[in-house]
Amino acid sequence: MEGPGSRLILGIETSCDETAAALVTEDGELRANVVASQADLHAQFGGVVPEVASRRHLELVGPVMREALDQAGATLDDVDRVAVTQGPGLVGALLVGLAAAKAVAWSRRLPLVPVDHLAGHVASLYLQPDPVEPPFLCLLASGGHTLLIDVHSHTEQTVLGTTRDDAAGEAFDKGARLLGLGYPGGREIDRLAREGDPEAYDFPVARVPGLDFSFSGLKTSLLYATRDLTPDELEERKPDLAASYQRAIVRALVGKVRQANAERVAVVGGVAANSELREALADAALAPLALTTDNAAMIASAARFVEPVPYPGYLGLDAYASR
Amino acid sequence: MLTLAFDTATAVATSALVDGAEVLGERTSRAQTLLEDVDALLRQGGAHPADLDALAIGIGPGSFTGVRIGLAVARGLALSLDLRGVGVSTLDALAAGAPGALPVIDAKRNEVFTLVEGRPAALAPHDVRGALCVGDGAVRYREILEANGAEVPPDGDERHQPRARFHAQLAQNLGDVSEIEPLYLRLPDAVPGAR
Ligand SMILES: [Zn+2]
Numbered sequence: 001m002e003g004p005g006s007r008l009i010l011g012i013e014t015s016c017d018e019t020a021a022a023l024v025t026e027d028g029e030l031r032a033n034v035v036a037s038q039a040d041l042h043a044q045f046g047g048v049v050p051e052v053a054s055r056r057h058l059e060l061v062g063p064v065m066r067e068a069l070d071q072a073g074a075t076l077d078d079v080d081r082v083a084v085t086q087g088p089g090l091v092g093a094l095l096v097g098l099a100a101a102k103a104v105a106w107s108r109r110l111p112l113v114p115v116d117h118l119a120g121h122v123a124s125l126y127l128q129p130d131p132v133e134p135p136f137l138c139l140l141a142s143g144g145h146t147l148l149i150d151v152h153s154h155t156e157q158t159v160l161g162t163t164r165d166d167a168a169g170e171a172f173d174k175g176a177r178l179l180g181l182g183y184p185g186g187r188e189i190d191r192l193a194r195e196g197d198p199e200a201y202d203f204p205v206a207r208v209p210g211l212d213f214s215f216s217g218l219k220t221s222l223l224y225a226t227r228d229l230t231p232d233e234l235e236e237r238k239p240d241l242a243a244s245y246q247r248a249i250v251r252a253l254v255g256k257v258r259q260a261n262a263e264r265v266a267v268v269g270g271v272a273a274n275s276e277l278r279e280a281l282a283d284a285a286l287a288p289l290a291l292t293t294d295n296a297a298m299i300a301s302a303a304r305f306v307e308p309v310p311y312p313g314y315l316g317l318d319a320y321a322s323r
Numbered sequence: 324m325l326t327l328a329f330d331t332a333t334a335v336a337t338s339a340l341v342d343g344a345e346v347l348g349e350r351t352s353r354a355q356t357l358l359e360d361v362d363a364l365l366r367q368g369g370a371h372p373a374d375l376d377a378l379a380i381g382i383g384p385g386s387f388t389g390v391r392i393g394l395a396v397a398r399g400l401a402l403s404l405d406l407r408g409v410g411v412s413t414l415d416a417l418a419a420g421a422p423g424a425l426p427v428i429d430a431k432r433n434e435v436f437t438l439v440e441g442r443p444a445a446l447a448p449h450d451v452r453g454a455l456c457v458g459d460g461a462v463r464y465r466e467i468l469e470a471n472g473a474e475v476p477p478d479g480d481e482r483h484q485p486r487a488r489f490h491a492q493l494a495q496n497l498g499d500v501s502e503i504e505p506l507y508l509r510l511p512d513a514v515p516g517a518r
Contacts, residue, residue: 051387051511058391062398062501076403092388095355099392103399106358107372316356 008072010079010104011300012065014097015089015117016144017041017048018293019060021068023079024300029128032071033290033297036060043183047173048143050090057096065100068296076108083296083303086114087320089144094319102314111308114317115299121268122151123302124291132285137262139284141253141277142269142293143169143184148211148260154305161211161256168249168271171215175245178222179238190274193246196239198276201225203248211256218248246276254280268292325374326494327364327400328487330381331357331393332413333428333459337381339487340364346488354392361396372400378408379494381485383506384436384443385413385428390505401500410503411490414438417458419489421482425453427460427468435460436508445508457482 013020017038023031038056042048084101087094105112121140125132138149146163169186176185203221206214222245226234257265265284272292291297329338331354338360339349347368350360380397383390400406417426428436434445448464456473462483465475476482
């Protein structure tokens with residue numbers, strides 16, 4: 001199976017609420033990127049329900065792989081490695097992708113590359129056409145994670161700080177819920193904040209030692225600010241509340257990034273799509289917008305730098321919830 | 324016709340390689356290591372994955388995660404090898420392995436999955452009516468079932484485990500594997516707008 005078209009990595013990602021498959025070349029060229037978002041499904045619950053997510057992954061995992069192959073005009077004969085998210089994430093959700101990935105790899109005696117989801121987010125920066133080369137400081141901010149990572153090389157990284165409670169994306173979601181906005185909350189708050197005054201409310205930025213983050217106090221402040229308002233007043237103040245709340249989250253993130261005092265900064269994860277954060281860190285390298293939320297292209301990208309597990313060593317591989 | 328059959332719905336995952344009516348091999352382990360068994364079955368039978376003709380897959384009821392692992396493996400194999408297959412109820416496979424018995428699967432939360440007038444259902448153990456009951460639910464709730472007049476074979480009896488040879492035996496009308504649905508019998512624990 002040699003030849004110019006025969007070096008594709010099939011990536012599969014099912015750690016939370018996106019079912020995704022992608023094809024990436026050894027050189028980091030993105031050939032296909034398919035993400036079936038479950039956001040609409042989970043919107044009615046106001047958040048991700050693990051069992052609901054897992055059921056949906058099973059419905060979608062076959063179709064997203066098929067569509068990725070179609071998009072790339074490729075077949076599995078062109079694939080020489082299967083990369084899959086092993087963790088961290090919802091175990092029941094991860095197991096769907098892992099089982100499908102193992103089956104595809106086993107049936108063709110291909111190696112399997114188990115990928116750490118967080119390393120995957122960082123690797124969203126390594127894709128063509130503008131790959132970011134390490135070393136750099138990476139802010140990973142999403143619904144599940146808020147981390148400052150010192151990325152030494154493609155294979156070595158050190159976590160410098162993490163959140164002590166909510167993730168930044170979670171803070172957006174919870175804030176949106178308090179304001180009666182939709183899910184996912186980040187997009188809604190971002191949209192509404194444009195109509196509001198970010199200095200109208202003075203929401204606190206938690207003072208946390210070192211490079212760790214904390215967002216639970218902020219959510220409480222928003223709760224206090226909203227609970228004495230009548231429905232009409234809330235409606236009227238909503239843009240100001242959203243703008244001030246977003247300002248506080250962005251300030252907290254940017255503050256720690258500055259404190260880390262790195263020469264080069266990159267931002268990945270769903271919160272990297274936030275317009276105020278993108279402006280505040282204008283000098284930072286940003287993941288392409290389409291690759292900020294969970295996707296499989298980043299998983300396949302990360303697999304380029306991970307030692308593959310040859311057949312049959314991966315057949316009993318299990319998923320992990322946290323690292 | 325070379326059929327690969329497996330069922331990961333219960334605590335003991337079962338798999339079998341069957342050629343027509345002949346069982347070439349049968350193994351048991353856990354859902355997460357299903358493919359180790361499958362790999363061993365094919366090696367033992369001197370077969371390559373590309374030699375497979377069909378899949379017979381247990382669809383539950385049982386552990387939600389277990390059922391999904393089996394079906395996700397099936398979808399991966401079907402995509403890769405262009406296989407057709409059929410879903411087999413884990414209850415039907417248990418019943419096929421224990422003629423005359425009522426299949427009773429542990430559904431956790433003080434319930435069992437069983438057949439009521441031939442249809443799958445979740446019941447409280449003391450509502451189960453069967454003369455002979457088999458399955459991990461029958462073992463777990465032996466005292467209740469026996470008090471209701473049922474006979475339950477000794478704990479180690481092989482009739483308590485689904486055995487994939489029976490899935491292969493029950494496999495009829497092969498179709499598109501992507502259309503094989505899991506048999507959950509229960510909704511997820513989530514209420515819209517509750518969070
Ligand atoms: Zn993520």
